[in-house]
Amino acid sequence: MLDINFIRENKEAVAEAVKNKKIDLNLDQLLEIDEKRRKIIVELDKARAERKELAKSAKGEKPTQEQIEEGKKIKQEIAKLEEELGSINDEFEKLMVKVPTVPSKDAPIGKDDSENVEIEKHGEPPEFDFQPKDHMQLGRDLDIIDFERGVKVSGYRGYYMKNEGASLQMALMMYALEKLISKGFTPMIPPTLVKEFVLFGSGYFAGRHFDENQDEVYKIATKDLEADGKTSKEEKFLIGTAEPALLAYHAGEVLDKSKLPLKICGFSPCYRSEIGSYGKDTKGLYRVHEFMKVEQVCLCEADKEQAEKLHMEMLEISKELHREIGLPYRVLEICTGDMGPGKYRMFDMEAWIPSRGDYGETGSASNFLDWQARRLNVKYKTEDDEKKFVYMLNNTAIPSPRFIISILENYQQEDGSVKVPEVLRKYMPGNAGVIKKK
RNA sequence: GGAGAGGUGCCUGAGUGGUCGAAAGGGGCACCCUGCUAAGGUGUUGUUCCGUUUAUCGGAACCGAGGGUUCGAAUCCCUCCCUCUCCGCCA
Numbered sequence: 324m325l326d327i328n329f330i331r332e333n334k335e336a337v338a339e340a341v342k343n344k345k346i347d348l349n350l351d352q353l354l355e356i357d358e359k360r361r362k363i364i365v366e367l368d369k370a371r372a373e374r375k376e377l378a379k380s381a382k383g384e385k386p387t388q389e390q391i392e393e394g395k396k397i398k399q400e401i402a403k404l405e406e407e408l409g410s411i412n413d414e415f416e417k418l419m420v421k422v423p424t425v426p427s428k429d430a431p432i433g434k435d436d437s438e439n440v441e442i443e444k445h446g447e448p449p450e451f452d453f454q455p456k457d458h459m460q461l462g463r464d465l466d467i468i469d470f471e472r473g474v475k476v477s478g479y480r481g482y483y484m485k486n487e488g489a490s491l492q493m494a495l496m497m498y499a500l501e502k503l504i505s506k507g508f509t510p511m512i513p514p515t516l517v518k519e520f521v522l523f524g525s526g527y528f529a530g531r532h533f534d535e536n537q538d539e540v541y542k543i544a545t546k547d548l549e550a551d552g553k554t555s556k557e558e559k560f561l562i563g564t565a566e567p568a569l570l571a572y573h574a575g576e577v578l579d580k581s582k583l584p585l586k587i588c589g590f591s592p593c594y595r596s597e598i599g600s601y602g603k604d605t606k607g608l609y610r611v612h613e614f615m616k617v618e619q620v621c622l623c624e625a626d627k628e629q630a631e632k633l634h635m636e637m638l639e640i641s642k643e644l645h646r647e648i649g650l651p652y653r654v655l656e657i658c659t660g661d662m663g664p665g666k667y668r669m670f671d672m673e674a675w676i677p678s679r680g681d682y683g684e685t686g687s688a689s690n691f692l693d694w695q696a697r698r699l700n701v702k703y704k705t706e707d708d709e710k711k712f713v714y715m716l717n718n719t720a721i722p723s724p725r726f727i728i729s730i731l732e733n734y735q736q737e738d739g740s741v742k743v744p745e746v747l748r749k750y751m752p753g754n755a756g757v758i759k760k761k
Numbered sequence: 762g763g764a765g766a767g768g769u770g771c772c773u774g775a776g777u778g779g780u781c782g783a784a785a786g787g788g789g790c791a792c793c794c795u796g797c798u799a800a801g802g803u804g805u806u807g808u809u810c811c812g813u814u815u816a817u818c819g820g821a822a823c824c825g826a827g828g829g830u831u832c833g834a835a836u837c838c839c840u841c842c843c844u845c846u847c848c849g850c851c852a
Contacts, residue, residue, distance in 0.1 A: 364811050368821040375821090378779060378833040386779090386832055394832025518842095577808095710808090 324697040325422045327357055333425070340425040343432050343659035353418040360411050367404040373397050420530055423664035424694045430668050433658030439671070440658065445642070446651030448675045453737040457678035458728040459607045462488065464739055465758050468608065468727075480597070480612045484727075487751070487758040491730070491743070492615060492723045494750035496590055499617035499644060499721040503588035506640060508619060511589045513568035516543065516559050524574065524699035525567035526665040526691070539563050541594050565589030565618040566717045571699055573622065577710060578703040584623035584633060588720060591616060608724035609683065617720040622713045624703065625693060630714040634668065634690045637718035641672045641686050644721060648744045650729050651675035653682050665694035672719070674729040685726060686719030 330337050331354065341348050374397045377390060386394070431440050462468030467488030473481035484492050504510055522540060523531055533542060541561040562568050569589045578585070593616050604610035619640065621633045638654070645652040657669040669689045673682035693712035696702070702710045734742045741758040748754045 361811065364821080368811065371821055374833075391832045396832095398832070 324420060324694060325424070326697070327419070330354070330422060331357070336425050337422065340423045340659075343426065344423045344662065344664055345434070345660050346421055346423050346664055348418060348421045350422075353415070353422070356411060356415050356418065360408070360415050363404060363408045363411060367401065367408055370397055370401045370404060374401065417530060421664065424667050424692055426659050426662060426666070427668040427690075429656075430662065431656060431658040432660075434660040435658075436661045438658040439655045439661055441653055442656045442670075443642075443654040445646065445653070446649075446675070448651050449677065449733055451677070451735075455677055455732065455735055456739070457607070458731040461731045461735055461739075461741060462608075464760060465741065466761055467491070467758060470607070477612070480610065482608060482611060486761075487743075487755060488727070490751050490755070491727060491747065491758070494743075494747040495721050495723055495726055496615055496617055497750045498648075498747055500588060500590055502644060502647075503617065503619060503640065503720055506586075508586040508588035511565075511569060511572075511587055513562075513565050513572070513589050513591055515562050515568070515591050515594070517562055517568055517571070519558060519560060520574070520699075521567045521571040522560055522562070524571050525695055526663060526698070527563070527567065533558070533560065539595050539597070539599075541596050561594035562591065563595045564593050564616060564719075565591040566620060569618065569620040570622075570695055570701075570715055570717070573701045574699040576701060578622070578701065578713065580624065580703050580705060583703060583713065584621055584629065586633075587620045587622075589618045589620065591618070593722070608728050611724055615723040619718045619720050621716045622696075622701065623716075624705075625711045625714055627692070627714075630690055630692065630716060631668075634670075634688060634716050634718075637716065638670050638672075638688045641688065641718060641720065645672065645674060645685070647746045648726065648730065650685075650726070650733060652685070663689070665691045667692045667694075674725065675733065676725075676729055677732040683725060683728070685722065685729070688716075688718035690714070690716045 325337070330350075334350065334354070338350050340346075341350060374394070377394055377397065380390070431438065433439065456464070459468070459470065462470070465487070467484065467486050469483040469485060470481075473483045475481075476483075500510055519528075519533060522528055522533070527540060528534065533540065540563065543559040543561060566589075568591065569587050572587075573585075592613060594613050595611075597610060597612060600610060608614075619637050621630075621637065623629050623633055642652070642654070652672060652674050655671040655673065657666075657671055662669045667690045669687065671684055672686035672688070674685040675681075676683045692714050695715045696712040701713050701715075703713050704710055730744060731741050734744065736742060736757075739760055743751055743756050743758060748756055
C-alpha cells in the first residue's frame, strides 16, 4: 500500500512502476475514483455537521416536530451519501492495494525471471569421480528420508525425516538461530496459525481478503464456521513463512525510535499449498507442503539508506551461512518483472544442486520500504514527534528442505555415505561427522 | 464446553440517550513561584480523514470490531473478537 497523496504527486513514477512490474492497474481510474471519493467526503462531512448542529439545538428538551422532520431529512441524506462513499471506497481500496512500491533505481528492469541478473558466484560445484546419487536416493539408502510413508500419511509431497535426517534438520535450524542471535537478532517462535490481516499485511493477498484462487495459503476452517451456514468465528490461516507473523508482531503500534532498527529472527514451521505448482518439482524435497525455516526480519526508520544497509547486512548473513555450510552458491538481483508488487529491491540466494546440474533457490531477501508497514499500521515517532511508517525488510536464513538437498548431494562420498558439514556437527548427536548406511 | 464480569484517551478510572472527544487523578511537556532537595501554581497533552493553507484555521470520524434502533448513541439492541474469574475437559 502507498500513500494516495504520494501517488497523486508522483503519478509518472508510479505509472512506470506499474508498467515495469507488469501490474494490471489503471492509475487514471484510481485517481478519478479518488477525486470522486473526496467530493463525497466533503458533502458527507457537511451533512454530518448539520446533524450535529440540530442535535445540539434540541438540547435537553423534547425536539419539535419540525426538528424531527428536519433531522429525518438529514438522516436520509447521510444514509445516501454513506452508501455512495461505501461503494466508492470499495472500488478505491481494490485499486489501492494493487499500487506497487516504486522500485529502486538499482533494480534491473525486466519482464520475468529470465532477466534476473547474477551478481555474485561463490564456490565450485563438486566434481565426482563416481556416479553421484540424488538426494532422494541418498535419503532412502541412508534411511534418513522416507517419501513413501510420507505420502501414505500426508498425501502428495508428504515426507518423513528420520534418523540423522531428523537430526540434520534440527541442526540446521539451531545453527541458523544461533548465528543470527550472535549477529544481534532477537529470536522468536511465532504463531503459525494466524488471522487474515497478518497475511494481508505482508502482501500475501492481492486484496484485503483471502481469495479462493490463492496459490500458496492454507485456510483453516473450524466446526463453528459451518454452524447455521453463517460465519461465526474468524477464519485462520497457516503461514508460509515466519515473516508475516514476525512483522505483524507490532501491528497497530507506534514504536520508540530508540528501539530501531529492530532485528528479529524467527523459527517456524511453514505451510504452502502449492496449488499453482502441480506437476512442478514433483519429486523429492524440493517443493513440499511443510517444512521448517529460520527467517530474518528488520524494521527500521523511514530512511532508504538505512534500509539499504540492513538489506545488504541480511544478504551478507545468508551468504555467510552458505559459505560456512560449504554450499556453492550464487546471488541474483531480481528484476522488476519478477519482483513482488510491494518490493523496492530483491535478491535471491541459490545453492548448487548437483542432481539438477543447476542452482536452486534457497532464499530471498527483500526490501519493502513502508509498503507492508502501511498495511499493518506500524509507525514510529521521530524526534520532532512526527509519526512515520517504519520500513520493513525480510530475508530467509535457512529453509530446511533445500539446504538438506544441497548438503546431501554436495557432501556425498563414493561409499554412499554423506559427510556432515563441520559447523553442523556440534548440533548432531555424538557430533556425528558422517551419515552412513545402517 | 458451562456460568459470570468486563473492554473508554499515555496509565488509573467516571460516564446508561442530547450540553461527552469525553469528569477526576496520575504521568508527560511548557511556563511561573520558591535560595538546595522537595513542595506549590497556571496552562497544555490522542489518532485518522477532508478542505484551506504551508503551516495556520475550519469541518468530520473514532470510547474493542462490524451492523442496527433514534431527530440525536460511548450510553439501547444484534453479531463477532479479546481479557479476567469460577467449574469442566485436555496436556
